[in-house]
Structure formats: C-alpha cells, structure tokens
Amino acid sequence: MEKVGNVQVSTHTTNWPDDALVRAHPFSCHNMFSLRPFRVFVKPFVFTGRYMxxxxxxxxxxxxxxxxxxxxxxxxxxxxxxxxxxxxxxxxxxxxxxxxxxxxxxxxxxxxxxxxxxxxxxxxxxxxxxxxxxxxxxxxxxxxxxxxxxxxxxxxxxxxxxxxxxxxxxxxxxxxxxxxxxxxxxxxxxxxxxxxxxxxxxxxxxxxxxxxxxxxxxxGAYFTGAQQGVALYADPQFVRSWQGGGGAFKLASNYAPTLYVQQFVKEKGCQTALWLHGPNENLTEAGTMNIFLFWTNENGERELVTPPLNGLILPGITRESILELTKSWHEFPVHEKEITMSQVLSAVNENRLHAMFGTGTACVISPVAKLVYKNKVYEIKGGPEGTKTVNRIYKELTDIQWAVNGPHLWTHPIDASR
CATH class of the missing domain: 3.30.470.10 (Aminotransferase class 4, branched-chain amino acid transferase, N-terminal domain)
Structure with missing residues (x-):
C-alpha cells in the first residue's frame, strides 16, 4: 500500500462489493467493463461514521x-x-x-x-x-x-x-x-x-x-428519417478514444471534442462519424452509438457482430439488450469481436453485408445506408434478410419498452397514480 496525493493505491487484487461506498478504481478488471486486466486499485475517499x-x-x-x-x-x-x-x-x-x-x-x-x-x-x-x-x-x-x-x-x-x-x-x-x-x-x-x-x-x-x-x-425521434438509413463518414485521422483513456465511461469530456468532427462529416454529406482505432482501423462506435453488423462472415456463416468492450467503447444498455435478445433466438452466432474497416469493405464488395446499424438509448436503432471512406462512397444495399433481421430486433426491443405483450423484467413500472 502506498499513498499518492490523497489517493491510496493497492497493488493486490481485491473484490469490492458493487454497492459499497468505497470502490475499486474504474480500471479494476473485477467490477468494470472487461477492460485490460490492470491490477491497480484506487480508493478515492475513505469515509467513516455517518458520512458513509x-x-x-x-x-x-x-x-x-x-x-x-x-x-x-x-x-x-x-x-x-x-x-x-x-x-x-x-x-x-x-x-x-x-x-x-x-x-x-x-x-x-x-x-x-x-x-x-x-x-x-x-x-x-x-x-x-x-x-x-x-x-x-x-x-x-x-x-x-x-x-x-x-x-x-x-x-x-x-x-x-x-x-x-x-x-x-x-x-x-x-x-x-x-x-x-x-x-x-x-x-x-x-x-x-x-x-x-x-x-x-x-x-x-x-x-x-x-x-x-x-x-x-x-x-421525439433523435435522427429524422433514421429508419431510411444514415450515412457514416470513416476517417482514421479522427480518434474518439484510446487504451487507458476514458472512452468506456459516459464523461462530458468525451463528447465536446467530437463536435468538430460532427460538423466536418456533415459538410461531407453524412450524419455522423464511424470511429476507427489503431493501425488495423478497428471499428469502435458510430457517432454516439454502438455499432452492429449482420453479415455472412468469411467462413460462409451468418453472424451478428459488434466490437468488444475493450476499454474503447461505451458499454451501451441498448447494445447489451440486443446481444441478450438475439442470443435468445438461437438462429445465428452472436459475437463481440474486433472488426476492421478492411473486413467491412470486403463484405460490402462481396455482397456479404446484410445490414449495418447503430444502437443507443436516444435512437434505439439507426440503420446505416452508406459509408464514406477515403473519398469513396460504399452503399450498404443489404437485402431482405438484413432488413427483416433489423426490423425484428427493433420491434421486439420496442415491444418490450412499450409493454406491447405485457410487463418485462427489463422494465420498471412507475405508479403514476400516486
């Protein structure tokens, strides 16, 4: 145990209760979002007595x-x-x-x-x-x-x-x-x-x-005409997050730097940015949304994929819900894995990309109609199979939200008559 300023740092691994008022550092591999396994735990403040x-x-x-x-x-x-x-x-x-x-x-x-x-x-x-x-x-x-x-x-x-x-x-x-x-x-x-x-x-x-x-x-709706498909602008010079940073958290500081990029991509005729990371140009997020692809992978297998929680992306609640929902269908593999821009372009050129869509609380689901990458436009034509799958995800998720088929464990009722 050592002290750095007002913070005590422990180098041994400890499991802190999730609802404790004294918690492990956000980079703990035990109670965060499956980040890289750092073994440093930080306790910001230790309160005693009534202030606990x-x-x-x-x-x-x-x-x-x-x-x-x-x-x-x-x-x-x-x-x-x-x-x-x-x-x-x-x-x-x-x-x-x-x-x-x-x-x-x-x-x-x-x-x-x-x-x-x-x-x-x-x-x-x-x-x-x-x-x-x-x-x-x-x-x-x-x-x-x-x-x-x-x-x-x-x-x-x-x-x-x-x-x-x-x-x-x-x-x-x-x-x-x-x-x-x-x-x-x-x-x-x-x-x-x-x-x-x-x-x-x-x-x-x-x-x-x-x-x-x-x-x-x-x-009302977050994106006007979102169900007709949004256009994403992908440029590796723009980076939203990096390893060891705060990209996996909903911090105000993560959003202001993206406004310049948002204005830039609008001038290019797109709604928002497709954020890439690293030399392999891995997909991370789309604007303020998580990103999904429904494709036939290189092994000829239909698959729903989304980037993993590796510390670079926000662990979206809509994202988590879609993963749980589609896995329950048992109709195709659902994976969290690295997706590179070259893999996406190959799938587009080979007509293997059936659907691409962003997800989030505000928009729920926003289908992607086209990508702009290195001054070239790639149409996401998809097809009936992709459209059917995205529509089913959207309907089943919103049916839960609006209790179309009755109450669900994901919803918390509010007694508005009180």
Whole structure:
C-alpha cells in the first residue's frame, strides 16, 4: 500500500462489493467493463461514521412549483423542452450528502470558477420512461444506467451513492411530472441525470463538493428519417478514444471534442462519424452509438457482430439488450469481436453485408445506408434478410419498452397514480 496525493493505491487484487461506498478504481478488471486486466486499485475517499451513508429517498423533500409550463403536443424535438421539476442533491467532503429534494426546474447558482466548467469533472446518463399500451409508465433498464453512472463517477473520483436510492428519487420526480409523459407513438420522457464537481476553484484536483441532479424532457425521434438509413463518414485521422483513456465511461469530456468532427462529416454529406482505432482501423462506435453488423462472415456463416468492450467503447444498455435478445433466438452466432474497416469493405464488395446499424438509448436503432471512406462512397444495399433481421430486433426491443405483450423484467413500472 502506498499513498499518492490523497489517493491510496493497492497493488493486490481485491473484490469490492458493487454497492459499497468505497470502490475499486474504474480500471479494476473485477467490477468494470472487461477492460485490460490492470491490477491497480484506487480508493478515492475513505469515509467513516455517518458520512458513509448515502442520501435516502425517504428524506426526499418535494417542493412543488406553482408556475406550471404549458405542455407541448406532438412536436417535441430532442432535449429542448423540460418539465416543471428537477431532482437535486449536493455532497461535500466535510459534510457528506445533503438531503435530496425535488424543486422547480430553474437555473443553478454556481461560481464562474466551478471546477467542472474548467476541467469537465462531470458525467451523465440518459434513459427513457415510456407510456405503455396499457397506460402504465415504465422505465427501461434504469438500474443498468444508474450503475453505469456510478462507474463513470468513479473514473472522475466523484463520491459514490446508492443506485436504488437514486432510482426511487427519480421515480418520484416522474410521478410528479406524470402529465409530461408523451402518449404519442414513438415518443418518450427522456431522463437525464448529471453528476459534477462544483468546487469554486481553478486548481486541478479531486473535487470536495459535488452536485447530482436529474432533469426530464419529452422527446421525439433523435435522427429524422433514421429508419431510411444514415450515412457514416470513416476517417482514421479522427480518434474518439484510446487504451487507458476514458472512452468506456459516459464523461462530458468525451463528447465536446467530437463536435468538430460532427460538423466536418456533415459538410461531407453524412450524419455522423464511424470511429476507427489503431493501425488495423478497428471499428469502435458510430457517432454516439454502438455499432452492429449482420453479415455472412468469411467462413460462409451468418453472424451478428459488434466490437468488444475493450476499454474503447461505451458499454451501451441498448447494445447489451440486443446481444441478450438475439442470443435468445438461437438462429445465428452472436459475437463481440474486433472488426476492421478492411473486413467491412470486403463484405460490402462481396455482397456479404446484410445490414449495418447503430444502437443507443436516444435512437434505439439507426440503420446505416452508406459509408464514406477515403473519398469513396460504399452503399450498404443489404437485402431482405438484413432488413427483416433489423426490423425484428427493433420491434421486439420496442415491444418490450412499450409493454406491447405485457410487463418485462427489463422494465420498471412507475405508479403514476400516486
């Protein structure tokens, strides 16, 4: 055991309980996303006494607004309209977690020197609440999203919290703003938690103050015309992530550098980038989506493939759901493995690529219609088999989300009548 600044580093392997408030470093091979097997564990803070406890949903203070906003009908866009209330809880190193509260959606009062303004010490999540065919509102796999938020927070040395307590607070927030849950087909209530360091200092250090808040937004489709297929621009000079970096976590710092690339590819007539990595030009992600290919592989076998969780990509919840869903069919092999750009182009040229699609919470599934690579356009023509498979994945997944065939273990009902 040695001490580096405020951090204790242990070089022996230890299994930390997943819900413990003192956790292993995010690069632990035991409780992260199958990253390379580093044997270094970092404990950001060791709390004792009453500060070990997290905020409790039973302590939630609800302050209802009297200034209700008009609820739009139909034309929601994405992430531009917000409900009447928000959830907020603050933490400090000296005092631990404050009592959580729900209050009117309003600007936060923060210092211009706030740490996350300057050094991006913030992480976030995004998941959805859907009004099912039976009228019941359900969250889709919120437990997975909140656990991922905890792991992202650990990567930034932000304090831990109980996933179950936060989920109960979010459910209460949605119950309060239940009238904002869209009933329009394909629309949902987007849930955005954000966790940030708020120290009023421009020194680069582990935060001593933090804020965790949740806002809600009724949303429509993320990509207009996405089901007709998006165009991806692949250029190895643009890199989203690298080994040992933070690409496997949902950090704010991962997104801002991609905006320049996004603007560049739009000028090339494409919707977003296909991110490549390394000398072999391995596929990693497509824009902010995970990427899948349904093809006949070089051995003549139909196969659904997606890049592995090797520390370069975000472990998407939609990605995980599609892997579990398609494996349950027992109709073709489903693999997580390295995919190179040359393999993709060979499959396109040999008419072996039946479908290519991006996945994510916001878009669910976005079929890829074409690739632009080294100034050449490659049409993803696919065929009826690929279209049938992608449509089946989309239908079965969204049927679960909207409870078309009844409740599913992946959905968490919200009693909106309370």
């Amino acid at each position: 406890s997290c905020f409790k949903s039973s302590d939630l203070n609800v302050k209802q607004t009297k200034n209700h906003k008009p609820i739009p009908k139909g034309d929601y866009g994405f992430g531009k309209i917000f409900t009447d209330h928000m959830f907020v809880v603050e933490w400090s190193r000296d005092g631990g977690w404050n009592k959580p509260e729900i209050r009117e959606y309003a600007p936060l009062t923060v210092s211009p020197a706030m740490q996350s303004f300057h050094y991006a010490t913030s992480c976030f999540e995004g998941f959805k609440a859907m009004r099912g065919r039976d009228g019941i509102c359900r969250l889709f796999r919120p437990d997975k999203h909140i656990e991922r938020l905890r792991k992202s927070a650990a990567r930034l040395c932000l304090p831990d919290f109980s996933a179950s307590e936060l989920l109960e607070c979010i459910k209460e927030l949605i119950r309060l703003d239940k009238s904002w849950i869209p009933s329009d087909e394909g629309c949902s209530l987007y849930v955005r938690p954000l966790f940030a360091g708020i120290d009023p200092t421009i020194g680069v250090d582990i935060c001593s103050k933090a804020i965790l808040f949740v806002i809600l937004s009724p949303v």
